[in-house]
Amino acid sequence: MSASSLPGLPSGQPRYLMVAQAIMSDIQSGQYPVGSMLPTEADFCRIYSVSRHTVREAIRRLAGLGMVSAQVGVGTMVKAHQPVSRYVQTAEGISDLFQYVREVDLRIVKRQEVIADKDLAALLSGKVGQKWHALMGERYVSGGSDPIALTTVYVAASYGQALDHIPGDSQPIYTIIERVCGVTLQEVRQEITAVTLDDASAKTLGVALGSPGLQVVRKYYSARNELFEVGINLHPAERFSHVSTLRLNGNLETQ
């Protein structure tokens, strides 16, 4: 219980917030352990003498913090005793990947089909012998002379048809695949590594031999959890850095 001042005092804040705080406090005190079921909405109506709407609003806040999750016909389960995922990435989200691609021209210089050998299969999280389409190109800032990146894109063989639509628009390739092949992008995993540029790359990028470079590998997974595209971007360190922002997302009051 620990009804926490329901009697009369509005105490300045909405009732559903008081209910949410009371429930959160009971979760944190261990009265509702992680993994257990919360009392039903009807129970909370009785416990706090509020309407079901108010209880639902309180629970919705807690769900927004990732602390509980509801399931029809079953109940509401406690998922965490602390708010999770308080921060979201705002810049350099996927829409900014989109932005990046719009401001940057990709010139494809080579396209071929490849059969994955051991190294490539490891990189693409696939099997040896699997067929992929490979695009190799250079990215230029609109109007710039030196490329800002050397790009290699691998597209799973079954989505190769999307590549015929590339020239027309300067959209990201994953967008084209989504549209043409009817697949939905669900997740992008990104890995950033520092490397020493090999001589050929350094020459193409127009930097001194032995210069450092930033390698960004992005893997695109569909809603069916299938890896359908892998992009490898090699940037000259002196002309590229990777910026992202994590912003406080929500506490109980502001969602």
Add this chain to the structure above:
Amino acid sequence: MSASSLPGLPSGQPRYLMVAQAIMSDIQSGQYPVGSMLPTEADFCRIYSVSRHTVREAIRRLAGLGMVSAQVGVGTMVKAHQPVSRYVQTAEGISDLFQYVREVDLRIVKRQEVIADKDLAALLSGKVGQKWHALMGERYVSGGSDPIALTTVYVAASYGQALDHIPGDSQPIYTIIERVCGVTLQEVRQEITAVTLDDASAKTLGVALGSPGLQVVRKYYSARNELFEVGINLHPAERFSHVSTLRLNGNLETQ
């Protein structure tokens, strides 16, 4: 208008979703331009012949997609004609920064006060002559012998008292500052660059001279938008890469 099939057919989905889709469609068609005010909730009740609760649920969904935002006493403004920020970063969010720090020991080797010269002021987005606390140290994977990073942390002078609490616990420094100084972390800006390690750093990190390194600079801003900490981490490329995941967050149906 463009009421889109309200008459009788439930069409399998909740009414508020149909309303949300209808409004979204009218936003995208330009009937409700970005920057303009949406009709009032009462209007939508009449337009779609639904209760206010249903209208509010529809608008709440659109707000969740970042397309509209409501203001008491004023109205609901159209913010975008497409859902924004469909993806959130799940791994390498701030809780994972936390995780990272817990798995890694930070050995402080030097602590001093510094007065910002021109270069440092630029790095710290501060003014020349400003006073900062500087901590220099090395990060080790628990039990490892070679450091995984050389770290320099700058803390604004007014928060220096927090640094006296470092030895006890292996929490991130920003957490200590939050707790000791009563400030709230609001935003972290992160910049990743590839560099060539200078000889001293390469030697300390135990890698060959001239090896590439990954430099990660994180700036911590308070709720008052004050920069209170800057962390600079220099990693050997061969032992460190930066991984993050962006996951599809929400469409109209699933939030």
Add this chain to the structure above:
DNA sequence: GAGTGGTCTAGACCACACA
């Protein structure tokens, strides 16, 4: 004071999960 979105109640019906 008029109008807005924010909160709240009391009631209802539904699809779903589970025994």
Add this chain to the structure above:
DNA sequence: GTGTGGTCTAGACCACTCT
């Protein structure tokens, strides 16, 4: 069948903004 959360209605009062 029973109970759960999900949806929906009709009404009410409030704090707030703008004029």
